Amino acid sequence: MIETRALTMRFGQIEALTSLDIAVGDGVTGLVGANGAGKSTLIKILLGLLEPTSGTASVLGHDVATQGPEIRRLVGYMPEHDCLPPDVSASDFVVHLGRMSGLPATVARERAADILRHVGLDEERYRQMGGYSTGMKQRAKLAQALVHDPRLVFLDEPTNGLDPAARVDMLQLVQRIGRDFGIAVLVTSHLLGELEKVSDHVIVLDGGHLLRSSATADFLHHTGGLLVEVLGGDAARDQLGEALARAGLACRPRGAVVVVDPPSDPLAVHDLVRDTVADLGLGLVRLQADQGHLEDVFLPGGGTHG
Numbered sequence: 001m002i003e004t005r006a007l008t009m010r011f012g013q014i015e016a017l018t019s020l021d022i023a024v025g026d027g028v029t030g031l032v033g034a035n036g037a038g039k040s041t042l043i044k045i046l047l048g049l050l051e052p053t054s055g056t057a058s059v060l061g062h063d064v065a066t067q068g069p070e071i072r073r074l075v076g077y078m079p080e081h082d083c084l085p086p087d088v089s090a091s092d093f094v095v096h097l098g099r100m101s102g103l104p105a106t107v108a109r110e111r112a113a114d115i116l117r118h119v120g121l122d123e124e125r126y127r128q129m130g131g132y133s134t135g136m137k138q139r140a141k142l143a144q145a146l147v148h149d150p151r152l153v154f155l156d157e158p159t160n161g162l163d164p165a166a167r168v169d170m171l172q173l174v175q176r177i178g179r180d181f182g183i184a185v186l187v188t189s190h191l192l193g194e195l196e197k198v199s200d201h202v203i204v205l206d207g208g209h210l211l212r213s214s215a216t217a218d219f220l221h222h223t224g225g226l227l228v229e230v231l232g233g234d235a236a237r238d239q240l241g242e243a244l245a246r247a248g249l250a251c252r253p254r255g256a257v258v259v260v261d262p263p264s265d266p267l268a269v270h271d272l273v274r275d276t277v278a279d280l281g282l283g284l285v286r287l288q289a290d291q292g293h294l295e296d297v298f299l300p301g302g303g304t305h306g
């Protein structure tokens with residue numbers, strides 16, 4: 001879907017993207033990074049709206065340097081900033097943008113009604129958008145990105161400004177776009193935890209550099225250690241934790257379990273834990289991979305404690 005090679009973008013002294021090589025496939029891809037990491041800059045380059053300082057990028061096989069209009073015909077874009085005219089209804093707005101994308105009037109009206117219903121704007125769609133809540137505005141922005149039935153959508157911070165319940169709704173919508181509508185999605189967020197729930201693949205940018213790009217499952221596996229639970233309550237848990245620490249494993253209690261941080265020898269650790277539990281005469285309830293969180297990637301020392 002998307003490929004970049006040594007993509008670099010400088011604004012004067014600021015290097016917003018540094019020699020970025022990424023590849024984005026089908027499904028939902030999360031683009032994660034703190035504010036200023038370069039997410040919006042990358043999206044604008046991919047849409048052919050910004051010319052990169054050096055390097056190349058292609059979207060759906062089209063070169064961003066020369067084929068911006070073709071890319072924008074095939075791609076939907078939900079910008080981060082507030083860009084809705086306040087004195088227009090969502091219905092008129094989405095119909096208008098559908099027509100701008102080349103849909104005949106009747107088709108644009110039908111598609112707009114369908115898509116507004118899908119994103120959860122019903123009766124409100126006839127009201128002027130100036131009076132909308134942030135959640136309704138985000139839905140209207142999402143609807144205009146989808147009205148022309150794109151093959152790929154760029155969603156720039158779709159959960160920005162939403163309360164927790166509205167965030168969950170928006171993330172479910174993002175997931176449905178990828179899974180049910182079959183549209184590839186590139187979605188950005190500075191909140192790492194929310195993207196791990198909806199993305200098949202995650203790309204992490206840090207100060208314009210690629211920090212990591214991998215399947216979400218690998219990410220979670222990579223950042224996680226082991227969870228060990230034994231019979232005997234807190235006393236047994238602490239006894240085990242102390243014995244594992246003596247055996248050279250970094251671990252800590254979390255609720256009823258002992259969390260063992262990612263070991264240097266992942267194959268030997270299972271045997272070591274099993275033998276330690278047996279030597280202590282404790283009953284092993286479970287020994288399983290700890291599905292870490294994307295946040296762990298950014299914690300100093302990977303979030304481990306001695």
Ligand SMILES: Nc1ncnc2c1ncn2[C@@H]1O[C@H](COP(=O)(O)OP(=O)(O)OP(=O)(O)O)[C@@H](O)[C@H]1O
Binds near residue numbers: 034080157
């Ligand atoms: N037009 C511009 N002129 C000068 N500097 C810019 C411009 N656009 C972006 N930058 C700078 O480039 C860097 C990356 O910005 P960008 O907006 O891409 O980050 P982001 O990850 O999308 O963050 P945010 O979520 O805050 O938008 C920042 O340091 C920003 O200040």
